[in-house]
Amino acid sequence: MTDPSHPLPLTPPASLGWLPFFEEQREPHEADLAPMRIALVHRSRLSALSEAGPVALALPVHTNTGDFAVGDWVLVDPRTRMLHRRLDRRTVLERRVEGSRTLQPAAANVDTLFVVTSCNADFNQARLERYLALANQGGTNPVILLTKADMAADGDIYRRQAAELQRGLDVVTVNPRLPEAARILAPWCGVGRTVALVGSSGVGKSTLVNTLAGPGQARPQETGAIREHDAKGRHTTTARSLHAIAGGGWVIDTPGMRTLHVGGAEDGIARLFSEITELAPSCRFRDCTHAHEPGCAVQAAIADGTITPERLTRWRKLLDENHDNTPAPAGPRGRRGGG
Numbered sequence: 001m002t003d004p005s006h007p008l009p010l011t012p013p014a015s016l017g018w019l020p021f022f023e024e025q026r027e028p029h030e031a032d033l034a035p036m037r038i039a040l041v042h043r044s045r046l047s048a049l050s051e052a053g054p055v056a057l058a059l060p061v062h063t064n065t066g067d068f069a070v071g072d073w074v075l076v077d078p079r080t081r082m083l084h085r086r087l088d089r090r091t092v093l094e095r096r097v098e099g100s101r102t103l104q105p106a107a108a109n110v111d112t113l114f115v116v117t118s119c120n121a122d123f124n125q126a127r128l129e130r131y132l133a134l135a136n137q138g139g140t141n142p143v144i145l146l147t148k149a150d151m152a153a154d155g156d157i158y159r160r161q162a163a164e165l166q167r168g169l170d171v172v173t174v175n176p177r178l179p180e181a182a183r184i185l186a187p188w189c190g191v192g193r194t195v196a197l198v199g200s201s202g203v204g205k206s207t208l209v210n211t212l213a214g215p216g217q218a219r220p221q222e223t224g225a226i227r228e229h230d231a232k233g234r235h236t237t238t239a240r241s242l243h244a245i246a247g248g249g250w251v252i253d254t255p256g257m258r259t260l261h262v263g264g265a266e267d268g269i270a271r272l273f274s275e276i277t278e279l280a281p282s283c284r285f286r287d288c289t290h291a292h293e294p295g296c297a298v299q300a301a302i303a304d305g306t307i308t309p310e311r312l313t314r315w316r317k318l319l320d321e322n323h324d325n326t327p328a329p330a331g332p333r334g335r336r337g338g339g
């Protein structure tokens, strides 16, 4: 941590991903506040990275740390280290809080979301689609990372099945244990850029964080062999955190996002299933559900093999779940998209 008796520098650290988008949000009276990036979110504390290093922030009373995400930009009093305010996010990955419709930010200002899956029983198109919907919705570019291809009989099958999940989707095979993983992922990393990792437990996320951090670094993340549950079977409170990448840029591991419930992601789902969504205007009925109606362009695409029935089923299921998890907007209109 930085020496609390010294004022912190006011220069926004460009290497941390500071952009004109954030600069433009600073009001004239905020010129003597220091921009910093949230690096760690705990139940009762926040730490941030400044030009001078890590800073434990002083929080105003009634601050809810759950409103902040790793990757957020905040303005801080350089003398007292008191948090002043959070700047608007360029992108945000939000997950639904278990048992409620509330969305909680898990990572902010992420450029690329690496959706990690191994080439084994973990591979599941429906689950990958959830992560893609989340990335699309938050304005983040998704890339699928296939791990453990070295242990699979035929990695190409997984590659093909991943590539067909979204038009133009990048799919990369990578072994997180090898140093060359950093070179393979370099096109998405680099100075000022931020990537985040999501995926099931055991697919290699923490190993990848360590590899990206580079040799000679204290291993930032515990991997595989270490128990991920405490004696009661709950997840240990592994905090989400921001780690420097050796070749420049930042990586966020998101241990809280193993199971994913989609809510408020209608646009992200539409983009994910664009081959279905784009056909809808060609259906005879404007409100076609693509289930049983005559003159349905989507059913025609299924009949000629362009779209698989499984894909249509997954689209419908995700859309239904999203609807159930999305708070109805306030106002007399009621249901979202109605009228």
Ligand SMILES: Nc1nc2c(ncn2[C@@H]2O[C@H](COP(=O)(O)OP(=O)(O)O)[C@@H](O)[C@H]2O)c(=O)[nH]1
Pocket (backbone or CB within 6 Å): 147, 148, 149, 150, 151, 174, 175, 176, 177, 199, 200, 201, 202, 203, 204, 205, 206, 207, 208, 222, 223, 224, 225
């Ligand atoms: N053989 C092989 N092992 C891997 C690969 N990726 C990860 N592992 C191993 O899988 C285990 C779980 O990795 P970990 O990073 O802890 O997964 P996490 O739960 O996603 O953070 C570790 O023992 C890794 O060394 C891979 O591509 N090939």
Ligand SMILES: [Mg+2]
Pocket (backbone or CB within 6 Å): 202, 205, 206, 207, 221, 222, 223, 224
């Ligand atoms: Mg891990």
Ligand SMILES: [Zn+2]
Pocket (backbone or CB within 6 Å): 280, 283, 284, 288, 289, 290, 291, 293, 295, 296, 297, 298, 299
């Ligand atoms: Zn239709």
